[in-house]
Amino acid sequence: MLNSPNRRVCAVIILALVSVIVGLVAGIGWVLLGGEQLAALKVGASALAGCFAICLSAVVFVHTQGN
Known part of the structure; x- marks a missing residue:
């Protein structure tokens, strides 16, 4: 089993990967909808920053509820 620090590291890594995917999908979707590249x-x-912040807040909340 994973001990507590390793679970937290894994959770942050998973959140970072999910946030990158959400950011890429949002950017590609914006281009497909006809937006400019800089936009x-x-x-x-x-989207990346927002997703990471919201998901990290949720993970912290869940971890504090478990204690």
Whole structure:
């Protein structure tokens, strides 16, 4: 079994990967909808940061409820 610090590291790594995927999908979707490339970069970066922040907050909340 994984001990507590390893689970937290795995959770952050998974969140980072999910956030990157969400950012890429948002940016590509913006381009497919006819947006400019620079705007797509901004949308993707915003989606990445927002997804990571929201998911990390949820993980912290769940971990504190478990204690």
